[in-house]
Amino acid sequence: MNGVHDMGGMDGMGPIDARPEAALFHAPWEARVLALTLAAGAQGRWTLDESRFHRESLPATDYLPMPYYGRWFAALTDLLVKQGLISAQELSSGRADPAAPRATPVNAKAMVARLNLGGPAHRPQVRPPRFAVGDKVRARHLNPPGHTRLPRYARGHVGVIARLHGVHVLPDSNAHGRGEDPQPLYQVRFDACELWGDRAQAPSLVHLDLWEPYLEPV
Amino acid sequence: MNGVHDMGGMDGMGPIDARPEAALFHAPWEARVLALTLAAGAQGRWTLDESRFHRESLPATDYLPMPYYGRWFAALTDLLVKQGLISAQELSSGRADPAAPRATPVNAKAMVARLNLGGPAHRPQVRPPRFAVGDKVRARHLNPPGHTRLPRYARGHVGVIARLHGVHVLPDSNAHGRGEDPQPLYQVRFDACELWGDRAQAPSLVHLDLWEPYLEPV
Amino acid sequence: MPHDHDHPHDHTHEGGGGQTLPSDMALRVKALESLLVEKGLVDPAALDAIIETYERRIGPRNGARVVARAWTDPAYLERLRADATSAIAELGYGGRGGEHMVAVENGPGVHNLVVCTLCSCYPWPVLGLPPAWYKSNAYRARAVSDPRGVLAEFGVSLTATTEVRVWDSTSEVRYLVIPERPAGTGGWSEDDLAALVSRDSMVGTALIPEPRSRGRGA
Amino acid sequence: MPHDHDHPHDHTHEGGGGQTLPSDMALRVKALESLLVEKGLVDPAALDAIIETYERRIGPRNGARVVARAWTDPAYLERLRADATSAIAELGYGGRGGEHMVAVENGPGVHNLVVCTLCSCYPWPVLGLPPAWYKSNAYRARAVSDPRGVLAEFGVSLTATTEVRVWDSTSEVRYLVIPERPAGTGGWSEDDLAALVSRDSMVGTALIPEPRSRGRGA
Numbered sequence: 051m052n053g054v055h056d057m058g059g060m061d062g063m064g065p066i067d068a069r070p071e072a073a074l075f076h077a078p079w080e081a082r083v084l085a086l087t088l089a090a091g092a093q094g095r096w097t098l099d100e101s102r103f104h105r106e107s108l109p110a111t112d113y114l115p116m117p118y119y120g121r122w123f124a125a126l127t128d129l130l131v132k133q134g135l136i137s138a139q140e141l142s143s144g145r146a147d148p149a150a151p152r153a154t155p156v157n158a159k160a161m162v163a164r165l166n167l168g169g170p171a172h173r174p175q176v177r178p179p180r181f182a183v184g185d186k187v188r189a190r191h192l193n194p195p196g197h198t199r200l201p202r203y204a205r206g207h208v209g210v211i212a213r214l215h216g217v218h219v220l221p222d223s224n225a226h227g228r229g230e231d232p233q234p235l236y237q238v239r240f241d242a243c244e245l246w247g248d249r250a251q252a253p254s255l256v257h258l259d260l261w262e263p264y265l266e267p268v
Numbered sequence: 269m270n271g272v273h274d275m276g277g278m279d280g281m282g283p284i285d286a287r288p289e290a291a292l293f294h295a296p297w298e299a300r301v302l303a304l305t306l307a308a309g310a311q312g313r314w315t316l317d318e319s320r321f322h323r324e325s326l327p328a329t330d331y332l333p334m335p336y337y338g339r340w341f342a343a344l345t346d347l348l349v350k351q352g353l354i355s356a357q358e359l360s361s362g363r364a365d366p367a368a369p370r371a372t373p374v375n376a377k378a379m380v381a382r383l384n385l386g387g388p389a390h391r392p393q394v395r396p397p398r399f400a401v402g403d404k405v406r407a408r409h410l411n412p413p414g415h416t417r418l419p420r421y422a423r424g425h426v427g428v429i430a431r432l433h434g435v436h437v438l439p440d441s442n443a444h445g446r447g448e449d450p451q452p453l454y455q456v457r458f459d460a461c462e463l464w465g466d467r468a469q470a471p472s473l474v475h476l477d478l479w480e481p482y483l484e485p486v
Numbered sequence: 487m488p489h490d491h492d493h494p495h496d497h498t499h500e501g502g503g504g505q506t507l508p509s510d511m512a513l514r515v516k517a518l519e520s521l522l523v524e525k526g527l528v529d530p531a532a533l534d535a536i537i538e539t540y541e542r543r544i545g546p547r548n549g550a551r552v553v554a555r556a557w558t559d560p561a562y563l564e565r566l567r568a569d570a571t572s573a574i575a576e577l578g579y580g581g582r583g584g585e586h587m588v589a590v591e592n593g594p595g596v597h598n599l600v601v602c603t604l605c606s607c608y609p610w611p612v613l614g615l616p617p618a619w620y621k622s623n624a625y626r627a628r629a630v631s632d633p634r635g636v637l638a639e640f641g642v643s644l645t646a647t648t649e650v651r652v653w654d655s656t657s658e659v660r661y662l663v664i665p666e667r668p669a670g671t672g673g674w675s676e677d678d679l680a681a682l683v684s685r686d687s688m689v690g691t692a693l694i695p696e697p698r699s700r701g702r703g704a
Numbered sequence: 705m706p707h708d709h710d711h712p713h714d715h716t717h718e719g720g721g722g723q724t725l726p727s728d729m730a731l732r733v734k735a736l737e738s739l740l741v742e743k744g745l746v747d748p749a750a751l752d753a754i755i756e757t758y759e760r761r762i763g764p765r766n767g768a769r770v771v772a773r774a775w776t777d778p779a780y781l782e783r784l785r786a787d788a789t790s791a792i793a794e795l796g797y798g799g800r801g802g803e804h805m806v807a808v809e810n811g812p813g814v815h816n817l818v819v820c821t822l823c824s825c826y827p828w829p830v831l832g833l834p835p836a837w838y839k840s841n842a843y844r845a846r847a848v849s850d851p852r853g854v855l856a857e858f859g860v861s862l863t864a865t866t867e868v869r870v871w872d873s874t875s876e877v878r879y880l881v882i883p884e885r886p887a888g889t890g891g892w893s894e895d896d897l898a899a900l901v902s903r904d905s906m907v908g909t910a911l912i913p914e915p916r917s918r919g920r921g922a
Contacts, residue, residue: 276603
């Protein structure tokens with residue numbers, strides 16, 4: 051989707067507050083939102099791609115000013131309701147429906163083990179990749195209404211394959227329950243002048259990791 | 269500039285409220301902002317292009333949720349201060365500095381005459397236009413940090429010259445006090461499939477008016 | 487989009503900006519008006535005259551007269567096609583926001599829709615000030631990429647083969663849609679026809695329904 | 705940008721959403737946590753364990769150890785270049801957000817900068833959770849188009865001939881910057897070197913200053 055979350059190259063976002071922060075979280079609720087998101091995610095009812103899609107699907111006027119963990123919280127409640135883990139009624143009342151079944155939570159030890167293990171996104175190669183290191187490619191002018199990891203600022207531009215990362219789960223499919231559809235993932239190097247024209251700061255390169263369906267030969 | 273004002277093709281902007289409105293203005297202050305903008309503009313201290321640039325330069329988090337005439341008001345105060353017509357001190361106190369010179373306002377009759385007259389943007393042709401009706405052109409991948417009227421959604425795409433509008437003031441120059449730099453202005457027709465790919469709703473065409481420096485031959 | 491309910495968010499970006507309620511806007515605008523009047527930059531009578539102009543004198547009745555004339559006078563239609571600015575001026579309409587007019591005609595299998603994705607350009611002399619929906623983020627975002635979806639929200643459904651022509655008002659050229667003359671209006675006077683022509687039909691977000699048969703004067 | 709002061713605006717889009725203050729967020733999050741615990745979806749001890757993990761166990765000290773090892777052990781550096789995920793796992797780091805690691809090396813005339821324009825992807829196992837600036841709209845927007853401007857806001861100025869290599873984290877691959885080993889550290893222990901390596905230097909928004917000479921143990 052062409053959302054405001056796709057911020058690369060946007061103007062009007064203001065200066066960066068580069069001052070060192072005092073703490074990892076600005077308020078205790080932020081830490082709880084992080085933990086709730088990871089712990090509820092451990093129920094396995096949605097993928098990381100789906101979770102990202104729900105964050106970026108927040109209304110643009112809400113998304114932009116929202117604090118980071120505010121976006122997480124909003125997307126988490128959406129996912130919980132959408133997946134039927136809680137009902138809208140339970141969300142508004144704050145009380146569990148006595149008639150609803152109880153789930154089994156992931157305990158602390160298992161949760162930490164999951165964090166330590168992670169969830170790799172690479173998959174076995176089933177066919178040879180279409181492009182090789184050094185090939186020139188153009189990022190396609192895609193405009194999918196759903197989730198994608200091809201930023202707008204790269205679309206239509208020509209870069210060079212710098213590295214093959216192997217075969218990875220395709221977010222565009224996985225975010226929408228259409229399966230993992232693993233695809234070769236490439237590191238693509240773009241010259242800043244190609245991306246930004248007169249505004250580019252040479253010498254400067256921008257690298258993106260792009261899946262094969264995002265690319266066409268030049 | 270790549271601002272949130274450049275909304276064509278953006279997702280996440282919500283549904284359209286297509287209900288008929290009761291009134292032209294939602295509150296009396298909106299009408300006053302319209303009038304103040306036109307009346308202060310009649311002092312001739314900024315161009316329409318400069319005014320538009322100031323509106324789109326509002327911080328993105330402010331711009332998006334702001335009501336329409338709120339944007340006008342914010343840009344107007346910026347322009348008044350920037351051009352030295354009022355001081356920041358006067359703005360915050362609400363009182364004119366007694367030592368500052370007084371201007372001469374445009375009166376009601378002259379103001380209405382100006383509205384009736386308008387301010388045409390066409391200029392004499394000094395050289396033949398580069399493109400002719402029927403030519404294929406590509407909208408350039410420009411990313412100027414300043415004002416432009418080439419939307420992001422058209423950049424890099426191929427269209428056809430549908431009409432020559434004559435020679436018009438170039439906003440990219442005029443918005444920044446760099447003169448009018450008149451350039452041929454073309455109506456360019458794009459197929460929706462070219463702009464939006466799989467998402468396009470054929471049969472559908474999108475037309476934009478684009479100045480010659482925005483275009484390159486295909 | 488997975489979203490349609492409200493989300494909590496924290497407008498910390500407002501910083502010390504304080505109140506932003508509509509009542510506060512009224513006070514801020516009043517304060518600026520007082521200041522600009524005191525400094526001789528605007529004449530209160532000119533402000534009133536501007537508002538009077540767009541509340542009473544200039545509005546969609548002007549455009550409706552253009553449409554009705556085009557429907558009834560083939561020579562006028564030809565002049566409108568050749569040079570809409572001059573043809574519209576014949577009826578006494580022109581000036582700010584209408585210096586460069588182009589008329590686009592609906593017909594069998596062709597529907598036109600006007601938008602300004604970058605701000606809210608609109609043909610003031612023939613339609614007056616734009617309605618709220620025309621200025622909304624949602625309309626600006628979606629009219630170019632999802633015109634049929636937008637039209638559906640206005641209750642307009644087109645046949646699948648109808649070509650939708652979208653006009654993005656990126657220059658000072660303004661577009662006026664000439665809707666199709668409804669059946670059953672043969673022999674109607676220009677005044678009666680003009681009364682049928684709605685504002686939205688001249689932007690492209692409405693069709694003109696066939697009038698219910700009713701007793702009419704000769 | 706002509707803007708740096710506050711602007712009035714009207715968050716009417718909040719509709720009936722009510723309060724959005726941080727104190728309200730705390731209550732909303734607490735309510736959701738209670739509900740999820742009651743429904744058996746999350747275990748409170750697991751929430752505490754997650755927070756404990758990222759507040760105490762996983763943070764930039766991990767990455768600093770990787771950097772110090774790379775500086776002192778050429779064979780390790782080779783393994784890091786060939787397969788950063790495995791080389792980092794040798795030191796015991798890995799898991800969520802670090803399943804696919806790539807190390808990018810600063811050197812004479814080369815500076816690397818990492819960003820995630822689409823959300824806030826960050827190499828958790830080696831750097832912990834991202835700082836607020838990394839997640840900010842401004843950093844995400846500008847790091848790809850204005851890296852030198854961004855670096856300047858962090859107090860980093862590069863020579864004009866230094867090539868800036870920006871890495872946009874669009875996939876599950878995460879990038880770790882290996883900063884240049886400062887002069888004057890010959891013979892330092894891995895522990896002492898690791899203590900020099902700041903979090904920001906491993907994202908690319910800081911350089912490691914040459915240590916002031918000081919008495920050191922053999």
